[in-house]
Amino acid sequence: MYGSDYVNVWLDDVEVPGLGRLQHHVLTMPRPSTTSVVTDEQGRFLLLWRHRFITDTWGWEVPAGWADPGEDPAGAIGREVEEETGWRPGKIVPLIAYNALSGISTMRFNSFHVTDCEYIGPPKDRSESSRIEWIPEAEVVRLIAAGQVADGPSLTALCYFLGPHRTATNA
Template sequence: MRWTVHGERPVYENRWVNLWLANVETPDGTRFEHHVVRLRHLAVAAVVNDRREVLMMWRHRFITDTWAWELPMGLVEDGETPAEAAAREVLEETGWRPGPVRPLVYAEPAAGITDTQHHVFRADGATYEGPPTERNESDRVEWVPLAGVGAMIDRREIVSGATLVGLLRILADEAFR
């Protein structure tokens, strides 16, 4: 069943987040205003080395006041492809230059409220270039064994949706080889 959008109007807009109200009608004829959060698209990179380890960052998220492991990720900038953004973010946030990135999985994490797109890529291997240039991203960068990822998820050491989607896809691909 398809909803009809009769129009939209911005409530708040800036470079990071935009809040809109959409005038919608549900299939039963009910009409109301629905909040829509419009966000820039996200690029994520799962870099895996030949020892079956994935490059991850230990970081604090002030909004939830939590620490957890995450894959390198960031917003896709104007004029940049998601693949370019993923490779750039790995280098900036970790100091490692990833091998060629290829699409791993695409996700829309909360399509009922936001239009954000998450483009998750995989790179096999990376070359260390030096310390991260983004100094405010993480406390440490490490190669984490894929074999331990499930237990880390169970312990809530990995909670980021984009990170979970990427890692679970890698684990699923390996399980079905």
């Protein structure tokens, strides 16, 4: 087994109906993950342009992060949005929660819709992105279609917001 503040990995003995027992790798995340779709009154989305060293790729992402032990996920995303973008959330509403890797992991994401932001200054954590931009919805859709939003949590949050969430709230 390997364990840290970010991930725990071990091999477990699992019984699969119809197949019997087998060894299966398990990943657990000690802290909940949070993501946000941040929009303004003009229908723009706040996105970060960043490099991910593990995949050695650049792409657009939504503000996201970990909840600290005992921290409410909504409070965590409020803190993350402010730290990563320099914009302080006014309203934080639950959007969707989902299991990111159900077949191998307990990783769970809580996604929120953040609005009514107030600019308070440059982001506290300059390492989070090289650019922060308010992007019109049509451009966000184009970026998604062009593969420039390749981060799974960002893609899930944005696509859910633009699809099922919007359909449900406009019904």
